[in-house]
Amino acid sequence: MSRKAATRAPTAASDRYARILAVVARIPQGRLASYGQIATLAGLPRQARLVGYALHHAGDARHLPWHRVVNAQGGISFPADSDRFREQRTRLEAEGIALIGGRADLSRCRWLPRSDAHR
DNA sequence: TGCTTGACCGACG
DNA sequence: ACGTCGGCCAAGC
Numbered sequence: 001m002s003r004k005a006a007t008r009a010p011t012a013a014s015d016r017y018a019r020i021l022a023v024v025a026r027i028p029q030g031r032l033a034s035y036g037q038i039a040t041l042a043g044l045p046r047q048a049r050l051v052g053y054a055l056h057h058a059g060d061a062r063h064l065p066w067h068r069v070v071n072a073q074g075g076i077s078f079p080a081d082s083d084r085f086r087e088q089r090t091r092l093e094a095e096g097i098a099l100i101g102g103r104a105d106l107s108r109c110r111w112l113p114r115s116d117a118h119r
Numbered sequence: 120t121g122c123t124t125g126a127c128c129g130a131c132g
Numbered sequence: 133a134c135g136t137c138g139g140c141c142a143a144g145c
Contacts, residue, residue, distance in 0.1 A: 013141080013142060013143095016141085016142095017142095034127085034128085035126075035127050035128075036127065036128050036129085039127085039128090039140095044140090044141090046128080046129090046139065046140060047127090047128095047139095047140055047141065048127040048128050048140085049125065049126090049127050049128085049139090049140065049141065049142090050127090050140075050141055050142075051126080051127075052125070052126040052127060053125070053126080053127095053141075053142060053143080054126095054142095055126060056125080056126055056143095057142090057143085066126085069126080070126095071126085071127065071128085072127075072128060072129085076126085077126045077127075078126065084126080088126090121145105122144105122145095123143105123144085123145085124142105124143090124144085124145105125141105125142095125143090125144105127139105127140100128138105128139090128140100129137105129138095129139095130136105130137090130138090131135105131136085131137085132134105132135095132136090
């Protein structure tokens with residue numbers, strides 16, 4: 001009884017956020033991951049927007065490498081004239097990731113989990 | 120209670 | 133390369 005009408009996902013939102021943030025926390029320094037990639041790794045394919053929402057909700061109040069999450073084009077998903085944008089770019093450059101033409105080379109910096117390989 | 124927005128993505132034309 | 137559209141879920145008003 002009191003079934004709470006689980007016509008929707010039986011999984012609580014906070015649980016999804018936890019999974020997403022856990023994946024973000026695993027991104028190694030000097031590596032990048034796209035929102036969609038994080039979603040898939042967290043077991044939530046096609047839910048890239050949730051990744052952004054989770055990070056927004058978490059804010060910088062965590063020790064998360066949020067700056068290592070970029071969009072599918074390798075760019076920063078913040079207005080180019082915002083402080084957020086500058087901070088992310090600064091942090092990435094500090095890790096040796098340069099943004100050429102506003103975007104990083106994902107084919108070179110993308111994080112490949114389990115394939116850490118030489119590490 | 121319902122519509123809109125959002126740190127997005129991929130497919131199409 | 134670019135604009136448009138649908139998808140997917142949660143928070144805000």
